[in-house]
Amino acid sequence: MQAPKTNTFDAIVVGSGISGGWAAKELCENGLKTLVLERGRNVEHVKDYHTAFKNPWDFTHRLNNTQKDREDCPVQSQVFDEGNKHFFVNDKEHPYIQENPFNWIRGYQVGGRSLTWGRQCYRLSDLDFEANLKDGIAVDWPIRYNDIAPWYSYVEKYVGISGRNEGLSQLPDGEFLPHIEFNCIEDFFAENIKKSYQDRLVTPSRMANLTEAKDGRGPCQYRNLCSRGCPFSAYFSSNGVTLPAAMNTGNLTLVPNAIVVEVMYDKEKKRATGVRVMDAITKEVTVYYSKIIFLNASTIATASILLNSISEAFPNGLGNSSGQIGHNLMDHNTGAGASGTYEGFDDKYYFGRSPGSIHIPRFRNVNVKTQQKDFIRGYGVQGKGERLSWNDMYARTDGVGSNFKDKLTQPGPWEIWLGGWGETLPYFENKIVLDKTKKDQWGLPLVSISFEYQDNEKAMRKDITASCKEMLEKSGFTNIKPFDYPKPAGSAVHEMGTARMGRDAKTSVLNGNNQMHDVPNVFITDGSCMTSSATQNPSLTYMALTARACAFAVDALTKGDV
Amino acid sequence: MNRRKALAGIVAIVGGSVAVNYVYRNSKNERINSLHDEKLLIGELAETIIPRTDTPGAKDVNAADTIILLLEDCADRKTQNNFIRGLEKVKSCSKSLYNKSFFNCSQKERELLLVMIESEEKPLNGFMGKIKNKFFGESFITTLKEYSANAYCTSMKGASEGLQYIMIPGKRIACITREKNGKSWATQ
Incomplete structure (x- = not known):
């Protein structure tokens, strides 16, 4: 210091x-x-x-975490x-x-x-x-x-957010740069959701990624390596x-x-x-x-x-x-959703790696029509559509040799993954306290966290899984896998x-x-x-x-x- | 036996193995050094899985070095041991099936042998599979395929010749027409 x-x-x-x-x-x-x-x-x-320009082969463990990483962290x-x-x-x-x-x-x-x-x-x-x-x-x-509202505008204009205005009361419009376009499976999914549902739509996620140069920054180079720090x-x-x-x-x-x-x-x-x-x-x-x-x-x-x-x-x-x-203490309730693949569009692909995704704004308990009996509040659905690549295909492909290699090195089926970001209610019992009997290396008391989801969040999770599954079914996807992973709270990193x-x-x-x-x-x-x-x-x-x-x-x- | 009872039985059985494993957990796996002596065999196994065709194969990218490093540093001890046992199995199977060493087997014989091991070790689906892996580690063939794919697809030659790789795309085209048999992007 x-x-x-x-x-x-x-x-x-x-x-x-x-x-x-x-x-x-x-x-x-x-x-x-x-x-x-x-x-x-x-x-x-x-x-x-220092890792921003590294290729996969420049990393000792090829981007895999080690046992020591898992033990220390x-x-x-x-x-x-x-x-x-x-x-x-x-x-x-x-x-x-x-x-x-x-x-x-x-x-x-x-x-x-x-x-x-x-x-x-x-x-x-x-x-x-x-x-x-x-x-x-x-x-x-x-x-x-x-x-x-004026402060949202003030901040959005300065930050530079790509997105699309949809005129929704539950997710107000903002000051956006051009949105990141859907690839063909996301487009297809969005069209089907529009046809199948009156109460929801699919919009490009609103991202603090510059689709146009702004104030000497950017534009995005579509590397999708944001978390290493962006040299652009x-x-x-x-x-x-x-x-x-x-x-x-x-x-x-x-x-x-x-x-x-x-x-x-x-x-x-x-x-x-x-x-x-x-x-x-x-x-x-x-x-x-x-x-x-x-x-x-x-x-x-x-x-x-x-x-x-x-x-x-x-x-x-x-x-x-x-x-x-x-x-x-609250966090968003994540880990529930569904994925599915789509047979088709085999001659289609994309160029550039999108840092964005798709977003389905909240559609539960938005008005009288969408009122639920099992839970209050709602959830947004976030997702991504892409073609499966080698890191999925090796586990999904039986056999070895040149056939295996072909499957490994060519784009797999299109897949859409959907997950809920659920509202968590504020419970007095979910809290942090200081444990004065235990200290860190600076002599400061350790933080002790108590957190449990309750009935409202549990009921909402069931609905997240069911609705994600249903949206994929109605859009013609197959091989649909609903999931509900018991992820620890905090995993959304939205404390x-x-x-x-x-x-x-x-x-x-x-x-x-x-x-x-x-x-x-x-x-x-x-x-x-x-x-x-x-x-x-x-x-x-x-x-x-x-x-x-x-x-x-x-x-x-x-x-x-x- | 209903599902609940079946699960209880499994947990009881693996409970025993967890206790045994615990004793050894904090010591380095002595057997892991033996992997370096098996580098040639690991290289041939990786090449069997990802052979050289009109694009480079596993040996062209020195996959064995990466596979050994990932086994040493990234795999848990049970997965390591399963892998070491798997290598022994490859040796004994090539003797018993073909009466020669794996090195002297043809690509076809090698493939048949690995497919046989794969069907034998085929992981259980779903929840039961997850429980099994948690307590017993990944199977030999699963690890071999995973690490061969990793070593190949993240190598310079594998990524740029076996697949397609561009460090800085610079732009995004949301929908393009894919050439027949066009390669997959190496990174997402």
């Missing part, structure tokens, strides 16, 4: 992932001297993407490969406790998980913002679609976009290897005063001061920092008078909810501006702020809420309100 010249800033941002990057950009562009603290190492855009190795594993933590070095199986996927480096994210961007709608109130579940969102800056990441923008203002100080131990609080002023930081390498402790603090460490880490920030005024964690911090927004300080942590009810100069705009999970991939909402909260915070600071 390289020490900055001063310890005092206008703003401190904790975390440099997708929401921290936005906070840095917005605050710096508004003239605030901003310190960004990142617990992991620095990753410089392009320069540190039993959780992360479920999602990484030899090409991107340097962007995931080592589980042995960064332990946590799983009261129930929970995959906590982490990327401790500058840019965080914005380097490896799925890049799908969807707006929430009033169907989502009003849901808790209508169902009498948890607490009401303190905002509605109109509050966030063709997908959105903090490293490639927001952090350089913040740096250009001259107002940014970025300090990697800086683990935030706690947020400090002044009981007289009723304000946070700064953060105590430990150098990840030397373990040296430094204190930084600022007028406002943005916590963007990611859902579980932000909650753990708050719970570790103990003072006389807040014996149960900073800003935790509601007792909600760490609770209401949310541990410091929720709400209207009442007694039952929520943040107000409608992502400002802590108890500590007005602390803002939280990562996934922990989410009051419900909705079905949509959440990053776009974090970005929009961050930009919105920054505007509010800058304004409040100018007026002397915080």
Whole structure:
């Protein structure tokens, strides 16, 4: 950790992932001297993407994970490969406790998980913002679609998102670049869904991948190697976009290897005063001061920092008078769906590797007609259509010799894979706590996660599998394989909810501006702020809420309100 | 016997084997070194599976080196042992079937031998198959085919001559006409 010249800033941002990057950009562009603290190492855009131009044969294990990978990283190795594993933590070095199986996927480096994210961007709608109130579940969102809509537009225009407007109330339109086109099986499937169903459609997934050059970035080269870091800056990441923008203002100080131990609080002023930081390498402790603090460490880490920030005024964690911090943990419920193959189009293929996929927006419980009796809320379906290739064909082809080789080296049948991303309800019992009896190498208490899906999610999974199977059947697919893998929660890497927004300080942590009810100069705009999970991939909402909260915070600071 | 009872029986049987395996789990598999002595045989086996035709074969891409490395570093111990036993089986079968070593068998004889082993080791489908693999490791023939395919299709020659490979497509054409017998893309 390289020490900055001063310890005092206008703003401190904790975390440099997708929401921290936005906070840095917005605050710096508004003239605030901003310190960004990142617990992991620095990753410089392009320069540190050392696997980006490697061919399969350039990798020792040809992109396969080793037994050692699986032993050292039993959780992360479920999602990484030899090409991107340097962007995931080592589980042995960064332990946590799983009261129930929970995959906590982490990327401790500058840019965080914005380097490896799925890049799908969807707006929430009033169907989502009003849901808790209508169902009498948890607490009401303190905002509605109109509050966030201009900020969605603001963020979309800057990020560059390819997609197609469909005019759906449950999945609002946005500001899109041209969408990535369907290949012939996706086209065929989309046509059939249109014919067979009144209540649903297939749309190109809305991706933070540039189909056209924009602001000196991109366009996409169709390599589909995004998670190694993009040397063409063709997908959105903090490293490639927001952090350089913040740096250009001259107002940014970025300090990697800086683990935030706690947020400090002044009981007289009723304000946070700064953060105590430990150098990840030397373990040296430094204190930084600022007028406002943005916590963007990611859902579980932000909650753990708050719970570790103990003072006389807040014996149960900073800003935790509601007792909600760490609770209401959510993830999207994934692992259920179906796949099927299609006999035909043998003379058709595609050129270029698409980083996108297909999306079927939520079609359950959208209106009275689509109301379900077994579960509330709904799910979006994500999928991909392609021709099977050698990595599927070797296991599906009997025999050996030149016939086997022909099958192995020629495109197999067309296949469509569909999976549900299901809304998970916020349950108080699904939570993280700190286990003070167990410490990591920095002497910080370990995070302990308890998480169980309940009846609503279980009933929804059954429907996901059944509806995916039915959509493939109605579209003329064969060899249909419904699936329902018991994947641990966390596998969608959409953790949310541990410091929720709400209207009442007694039952929520943040107000409608992502400002802590108890500590007005602390803002939280990562996934922990989410009051419900909705079905949509959440990053776009974090970005929009961050930009919105920054505007509010800058304004409040100018007026002397915080 | 109903399905539930059948499953309980299987779990009880493999439970025993798990306990035995546990004792050895933390020590390196001594037998794995013997794979290097079998490099020629592994190379011939891979070539039997992916022979040279109008495009390169497994031997042209030194598949044996990759297969041995994947076995050493990526396979679990049970899969490793199944593979080592499989090699012995190949040797003994070629003796008993053809009365000569595998090296002296024709491509046709070699193929017949591997197909015979494949039908014998044919994995169980579905849930039962998964249980079996979890406790007993992958079968010899499954691993041999998987690693031969991996070694070949991810090699420079295999990817660019046996299949089609472009590092930077630069554009996307969603639908193109495929030439008759046109090759598959090496990466997705």
